[in-house]
Amino acid sequence: MAGKEIIDLSQEIYDGMPVYKSLPSVSMEIYATHEQWDGDESPTTQTPSVHKLTMGEHTGTHVDALNHMDRKNKGQSIDTMPLSMFYTDGICLDCSHKGLQELITPEELQKACKKADLSIKKGDTVLIYTDHYRKHFNTKNWNKGPGLTAEAARYLGNLKIAAFGVETMSPGVPKISNTEVHKICGELGFTHYENMVNLYQLINRGRFQFIALPLKIKGGTGSPVRAVAIF
Secondary structure, eight states: OTTOOEEEOBOOOOTTOOOSTTSOOOEEEEEEEHHHHTTOSSOSOOOEEEEEEEOOSSOSSEEEOHHHHOGGGTTOOGGGSOGGGGEEEEEEEEOTTOOTTOEEOHHHHHHHHHHHTOOOOTTOEEEEEOOHHHHHTTSTTTTOOOEEOHHHHHHHHHTTOSEEEESSSSSBOTTTTHHHHHHHHHHHTOEEEESBOOGGGGTTSOOEEEEOOBOOOTTOSEEEBOOEEEO
16 A cells, blocks of 8 residues: 555544434443453453444444335345445545535536536545534534535436435435435435545545445445545
8 A cells, every 4th residue: 555645534433422313322331351351350450352332323434225215225235235336436525615504506516526627427436525524523513514405416326426425414404305315315326425524635636546345234224434535
């Protein structure tokens, strides 16, 4: 990997971290310690050797499986989706002018492409930078991020992208476009990533390699990923 720059696009996973609405909360506790393993009966320290994690599939930086999008996509679980969907060329579009719960239209995506001198190609992963993470993570406004319109999701899907990614907890704006955006992804056979970070580091840098492999969860509706951009 000499000469390659890897930018981490993933949130940390930790006990009590923010999750979307009614999704399972994240619990992380020490399950075993080295002191226990070493038979130390009166330890003065507790050094973790194993943690126990309890969380939903849609925790932190994660990807949605097609079976999450709509009941029509039954059977299209995360373990059935081709790995080529998660290892692609990537671009990042600057939509950081969008405020809380504002909608991002196809025209704005086109404008962002023009500004960056980029074009969306078949099989791309398109990341959408709004700076919502740095401005609002773990605040009362964290769940009020900007999001795509249904038309913008369809626009991306018709360009035959592999996926798009957002910094927010949902790809659309809840109660306005979010349900429809999910259904369109399922209908057109592409996916999206939520809760991405460090997208500001990708702006005005052109194309990159994008990798975000999911866990192989049998029947899974999504999976946490370690998303990276490689220049």
